[in-house]
Amino acid sequence: MINIFEPQLAYDELEAIREVFQSKWIGRGKRVAEFESAWAKHLHTTPNHVIALPCATDGLFEAMSLCGVWPGDEVIIPSIHFSGALTAILEQDGEPVFCDVDERTLNARLSDILKKVTKKTRAVVLNNYGGVPCDIDKIRAGLPEGIKIIDDAANSPASLLLDKPTSEWADYSVYSFDAMKVISTGDGGMLYCRSSRDAQLARQELYLGQSSTTGYDSHKARWWEFEIDFPGRRAIMNDVTSAIGLVQLKKLQYYVDRRKKIWDKYNERLSEIDELLLPPPIPNHIKSSYYLYWIQTPKRDKLAQYLKDNGIYTTFRYYPLHLAWRHKLVKLPNSENINATTLNLPLHCGLSDEQVDYICDKVKQFYD
Numbered sequence: 001m002i003n004i005f006e007p008q009l010a011y012d013e014l015e016a017i018r019e020v021f022q023s024k025w026i027g028r029g030k031r032v033a034e035f036e037s038a039w040a041k042h043l044h045t046t047p048n049h050v051i052a053l054p055c056a057t058d059g060l061f062e063a064m065s066l067c068g069v070w071p072g073d074e075v076i077i078p079s080i081h082f083s084g085a086l087t088a089i090l091e092q093d094g095e096p097v098f099c100d101v102d103e104r105t106l107n108a109r110l111s112d113i114l115k116k117v118t119k120k121t122r123a124v125v126l127n128n129y130g131g132v133p134c135d136i137d138k139i140r141a142g143l144p145e146g147i148k149i150i151d152d153a154a155n156s157p158a159s160l161l162l163d164k165p166t167s168e169w170a171d172y173s174v175y176s177f178d179a180m181k182v183i184s185t186g187d188g189g190m191l192y193c194r195s196s197r198d199a200q201l202a203r204q205e206l207y208l209g210q211s212s213t214t215g216y217d218s219h220k221a222r223w224w225e226f227e228i229d230f231p232g233r234r235a236i237m238n239d240v241t242s243a244i245g246l247v248q249l250k251k252l253q254y255y256v257d258r259r260k261k262i263w264d265k266y267n268e269r270l271s272e273i274d275e276l277l278l279p280p281p282i283p284n285h286i287k288s289s290y291y292l293y294w295i296q297t298p299k300r301d302k303l304a305q306y307l308k309d310n311g312i313y314t315t316f317r318y319y320p321l322h323l324a325w326r327h328k329l330v331k332l333p334n335s336e337n338i339n340a341t342t343l344n345l346p347l348h349c350g351l352s353d354e355q356v357d358y359i360c361d362k363v364k365q366f367y368d
């Protein structure tokens, strides 16, 4: 079976892990600090705005809490979005307000969001579908002041809008390194906070609410003592994961370049099929991470089964959340059409040119 996603982990990552094992410090330590610094640089910011996490979902939950979402507050969420973005709202007892998306880019536009803004709107949680940034610059400029923007950048670790990462326009951005993403550490994530105070608060909330440094780095005579300022959980990254992340980050641009080649090949070969809609061209002011490739066809289910029967695994990201949650009375026509027609084809660096050709051949055969 040709996988839809595949991690690229090899000898360099093994070497990095070996060094961590030999250091006898596998918990949160200097590798985590290095990875946070490197990620901060990647986002054109400083390490005091960036926190390494066990996964991006933890970042969504933390961001939702830092936004100050209280029971009854509304949070606007595009229906085509990762389920954890919704459960993060529910966890705060917030009210999710689903908005529609563009039928071809699968990203929410300013107009989709403005339709749902009320006096109770506290935040918006955006997605950058398939690695293509949404119009977060226009959304930031067009939203009433005081509404926070959470930028779910799990699809878009290397993406740029006007030469800047989308975090430029966000209050919070989250990144994922889970097994299916452009770079992978097994599981892992990063949270960016525009305010360094928020970042500091998050760091404390994600480590048991403790403020003082304990242990080896403490200058106190009794270094085992600590203070708990408020409740907190323990959601941190360790040095093993960070060592992998540091190696993966160095290869990020290389991965994106290879993904772009596959994307371009799909575009070129599948454009011959009249019945298929392909992703819209990527505008010049945008750099994508090429995380997902998507086609749209009324025969989606049959095509998916045909490809599976021919050893090609496909899927659809993301099943509309207004259908998954209790809001089936909301009508979001674009999201519902997308749900009926969209299919993601395999896109990862483990694909050979021959496999990409094979996939294109099979899609063509289906329509012959």
Ligand SMILES: *Cc1c(COP(=O)(O)O)cnc(C)c1O
Binding pocket: 054, 055, 056, 057, 058, 081, 082, 084, 127, 152, 154, 155, 175, 176, 177, 178, 188, 189
């Ligand atoms: C994968 C993904 C996440 C969750 O990432 P984890 O690290 O697995 O928690 C969140 N949002 C989007 C859009 C994703 O694709």
